[in-house]
Amino acid sequence: MDYPLQLTVNGVPVKRIVEPQVRLLDFLREDLGLTGAKEGCGTGDCGACTVLIDGDPHHSCLTLAVEAEGAAVTTVEGLVTDDRLNEVQSAFVSEGATQCGICTPGFVVMATAYLRDNPNPTDDELRMGIAGNLCRCTGYETIVTALHSVIDGKVERIEVAPEPLELVPEPEGE
């Protein structure tokens, strides 16, 4: 038996039929085409799959899609507003806080939520706040530097080319 699923993704209402064993991560990437969230470990250790569920950071690899019924999900793609990257995204660009890029969407989503809830953390608190996100390139210092520039209010949001957020359309006949 498959299950009807209704939720909001990056502000867009979504209605699909899903199999219960499909993880939210796979649903976002494969069914909707939102490939920002990444699978690193698949066990809740690395944070690369972090998305916001009703505003809070969650591992989309440990969440069944059916468990997100009725929720508002935000992925890294949904952080762009008014054709501008958000402050954390912009700081990552300005500071070059990315190497291979696999961990970046998870860090950006996690840090966006953390700094929203804790706008003035100490350096130690900030590092603990992102402790659930691992960077295998060990690029932590530039990431922390980027986040400090957000905390210090030094970041100008970077303009990006307008790109309407398109989800893979619902399959016919379902």
Add this chain to the structure above:
Amino acid sequence: MRRFDYAAPTQVFEACALLADRGDEARVLAGGTDLIVQMRERDRRVPLIVSLRNLAELKGISQSADGSLTIGAMATGNEVHHSALVQNHAFFISEGAELLGSIQIRNRGTLGGNVGNAAPSADAAPPLVAANATASLVGTKGKRDVPVGDLMTGPGQLALEPGELIQSFTVPAAPAHTGTRYVRHVPRREMDIAVVGIAAQVTLEDDLATIKDASVVLSAVAPTWPHATTAEQALRGQSVNDTTLANAGEAAAADSRPISDVRASAEYRRMMVDVYTRRALATAIERARAAV
């Protein structure tokens, strides 16, 4: 992950009936931070997942007229950690919850799941045992209350009847001059599993210099979360001083039954039980003196 059927009932009795009916074929899904990983890594076949996400009776944190605190089994690690009610009532329950994985894990993982997963190294469960909390169980035959300390019978083993669920935990009000502390030893600061965990609750006499009662519960150094009973006896009626704490530390080390594994040897664990029991007690006593 293998295919399974999924149910998310809105009534507790429906969930219990499903679990009783399907027996070993059904598994309860709370936050999923352990279950989803087990199902994928061990390629475990689970015919039916019963999600608890729609059960209102399992949610929330509230204080009763008698001063006891009730924490729903589906309260997440972050809810428990940040709850002012929990912090004021028994601070070490908040401290233990803060140590569950990362912020992301604490947004999914639940207090009921930490107890229900029955890992000897659990961080959120031992403070419940030390605070003499009871678990309210609900099943097809009705409700019953069981001390959290009696719930775990071994690694991964719980004394639950088929069809029974943990609905909530009730933590009695602590007497005056009570302080608590949960502290663990881990090789790295975050995202690790306890080598040793100590939950301590100390009640002082009105003189704030004599120990009236003490509860010391061990994590990661026994098959369950036992009271260090010899250590507790060594504390009762004693003056607060270094000798008393040293005696309690030694007694707790003797009470522990650690194993050697990839994280630490049994010998090292036993030594750390001594050290961390003294540290946990010192902070609990400090907090008892500061408490009203």
